[in-house]
Amino acid sequence: MTDSRPRRRSERARVAILEATNVLLHDHGLENLSIEEIAATAGVGKQTIYRWWPTRPALVADALLHRDDLAPLLPKDTGDVVKDLSRWAGGLAESLGSDRGAATLRMLTAAATEHPEISRRLHERFSGPLQETAYERLSAAKEIKATPAQRRHAVDAIIGGMVYKVLSHQKLTRAGAAETVRIVLRGLGASV
């Protein structure tokens, strides 16, 4: 796979900018993030940032995409769909329920709000795979009789339930997430 980035672009500068952005996002939050401080922190001219990223949200999205601690969890397939998805949701809840995870989720949400294109790219990387893997595990469960649309709604209810708790500052626990999974799957006809 070839790199489509223009030649002559300084890899050093690119990485420094993305890392500075992540550091400053964490330190000051999305609202107080300035291009000027990113440039200073990265030891880079402002123009170098403007040369490669059209808008601030685009840079934020790239920076978040550049993080390597946000690899999506994959549900196992042990044959027991309820157990598998409960564990998967539990792991996710633990991650999103932590202070750091919640802050990141809120930031992602706000960044997505700023620009539809950003929203699309973040979805492609984060919520998309999340939905997709859960949907696939669900589809692999023979005992569940449901239309694809119903399975989609079920996945969205599970993920949305967790996201909603984080965004509204409610507690999100491993047990709560597992319980939600049990309710939804039972609703799809699984025996719990």
Add this chain to the structure above:
Amino acid sequence: MTDSRPRRRSERARVAILEATNVLLHDHGLENLSIEEIAATAGVGKQTIYRWWPTRPALVADALLHRDDLAPLLPKDTGDVVKDLSRWAGGLAESLGSDRGAATLRMLTAAATEHPEISRRLHERFSGPLQETAYERLSAAKEIKATPAQRRHAVDAIIGGMVYKVLSHQKLTRAGAAETVRIVLRGLGASV
């Protein structure tokens, strides 16, 4: 009932500010909202805004709270909990699924992200009553055997499922919302 707002505050200015904020939120979006323009539009000095609202998100929150087109829907009680909540969710989906509703929801979410206190107030006015009324309708359903915690998770899955669809730019339809309600309620033991 006495007014607990500080005495001598100009009601004229207060209302003009909130209305200008709503107009400009609609016209330019949250990102391009400036206090200066609000003041100019409202025919008010900037200081009058800063005197009464500590931060921009606080003003945005108040402005959104001041809107009278966001009255929460109340689920009826016809005896059939599935039908009642499906209708309720359908109405909600219609409201949140519209362009205007979706934009407002994203704005509310972003504003809530900026400051925890704002988040609390918006929750108190919007998501809180939403959750509460759904929870109460659910609790009134004798045929459902579930713990209070399970009912809470169910409500969050339903609302969260809708909110999540809006935030991730998926279609949110009346039918989809009703389907989610059916899945979740069946998961709580309702006969659907």
Add this chain to the structure above:
Amino acid sequence: MTDSRPRRRSERARVAILEATNVLLHDHGLENLSIEEIAATAGVGKQTIYRWWPTRPALVADALLHRDDLAPLLPKDTGDVVKDLSRWAGGLAESLGSDRGAATLRMLTAAATEHPEISRRLHERFSGPLQETAYERLSAAKEIKATPAQRRHAVDAIIGGMVYKVLSHQKLTRAGAAETVRIVLRGLGASV
């Protein structure tokens, strides 16, 4: 002699305002003097200041006029005009040459610059009597043959020489002032 000030005016407030103005003039200087701080320091409403003084320079002028440490020195008449005016100028130099005196002189000058009417009133109280008393002592000296205009120019050269030294941050000493007096009086025909 009756007081021409309007009846019912609060003497307490009037004095508090003038004294607060002098204190703040001394502490922050003319440039950083604000009506608001004067009102707060004097324990007075702003309106009370605006009711009785039309402009800030007018208040400053009144405040300076209210000071009792600026009584003009009177030259004695011992029969020796050179000695008398030298001593008088020496005393004046000592007063204007001190840090406090120089600061006050600069403030008076700047205040006079702001408004012609203020200038007139300050002149009437400060530089006027200064010129007048010196002029009279000079006129009383029989040995000096000079036209009234020449005497005026002489007085202005003496006072102006001192003021100029202060305004241009040169040293102003008792001896220097006396020397200037000797030069000017000899120029008028006095034997020195």
Add this chain to the structure above:
Amino acid sequence: MTDSRPRRRSERARVAILEATNVLLHDHGLENLSIEEIAATAGVGKQTIYRWWPTRPALVADALLHRDDLAPLLPKDTGDVVKDLSRWAGGLAESLGSDRGAATLRMLTAAATEHPEISRRLHERFSGPLQETAYERLSAAKEIKATPAQRRHAVDAIIGGMVYKVLSHQKLTRAGAAETVRIVLRGLGASV
């Protein structure tokens, strides 16, 4: 001769700012001069002003220094010191005695009052050369027997006498200035 100003500074902006300042000084006076209006008039960002001038008086001083109609007069040396200095003082009186000259002198004085550093720079450019050239002409006069200190006092009396008349809103005429010069020089031993 190299330019010691920082490199890359825009000469266009610098000149536009100084000229706008002079225009607005003339139109509104020192008291009503705002940085904001200077920036707007000069077609410049406010920051560009604040980048190069620390305070408003510093800018005013530079603007006044930038004027080319304030070149100091040089006294001629025809051999007759009284005539030379009388003419010189007469020219100065005409300049300072005009409405425009008096306004400028008052402005200079007020600006100098605001900040000692400003005072120093204005002195260096205006009163310094004035004093210096007069002092030199005086020193070149062989018929005058006087110490250097006496000559300094004499010069200050002449200049101070004129400045004082302007500041205290007295008439300053060509004839009056010449008369003052005659008095002072006779006081130094010149034959008049």
Add this chain to the structure above:
DNA sequence: GGCTAAGCGAGACGGTACGTCCTGTCTTTAC
């Protein structure tokens, strides 16, 4: 191996908005 053009750091520029301070007017309440 030398030439040359792009990319780079630096940072000044014309601007916009910030949040603060103060102006001079006004209204309310207390004495």
Add this chain to the structure above:
DNA sequence: GTAAAGACAGGACGTACCGTCTCGCTTAGCC
């Protein structure tokens, strides 16, 4: 009926950043 208190519309302050623009320097990529 004057005073203290303080909210109000307005406007300037000095700061922080925006996104654009030059300036020299460095360096990669082609002759």
